[in-house]
Amino acid sequence: MPEFWSNLGSTVWYVLTLIIFISYLFALFSIIGDVLRDRSLSGGLKAVWVICLVFFPLLTALVYLIVRGGGMAERAAAQAQQNKAAADDYIRSVAGSPSDEIARAKALLDAGTISQPEYDKLKAKALS
Template structure:
């Protein structure tokens, strides 16, 4: 119970906990960057990983010094690719505009597939009429 008796012991504990968590984040960032790097051969990746296991602090410092710039570039490329993929997916599943829906309904009406009553229903639904709006999932 002597640990909790001093305020500075508690502060020192939190400082070391912060340093340890920051170190773990750096290690996991380095490992993920190793697997993301397509230019580095498998043997060199294995050497970096073995060095991270046996001499983690020095190896992580060396990795960040010598490969930090490439690490940032690969991380940026991955973030951009992820953003582009998400935006493409959103565009692919997004609903059409109300004017497009009305135009499609008009084409169906003109072709005789639907009657005027169904056209009015589709038109009201496309314009967001509360009585005819589709339920959200």
């Protein structure tokens, strides 16, 4: 029985250590991405941050999050907004407007490909 509890405790500590390490890696890569993405930093300062992250990773990560954490969140939000705007523009360009859909349906009606009731359905769908 005591062997079970000893192994259970070791397993719990192993899992906890693994979770902390993975969280640290996520933070580290997020910091590196933010340093390289930040346009207000010069190349030299970017190099200093990355070198410090290599040689003093935990201390540098803590300092970076304390000193530049607010800007990090703002840059991430701005990037997300730009990505959303680009996706919305792409969707609009691919989807086309209702008038384009009606014009295509009218061309199909004039060519005799679809009947008048089918054209009316397509027109109602485009306008909805």
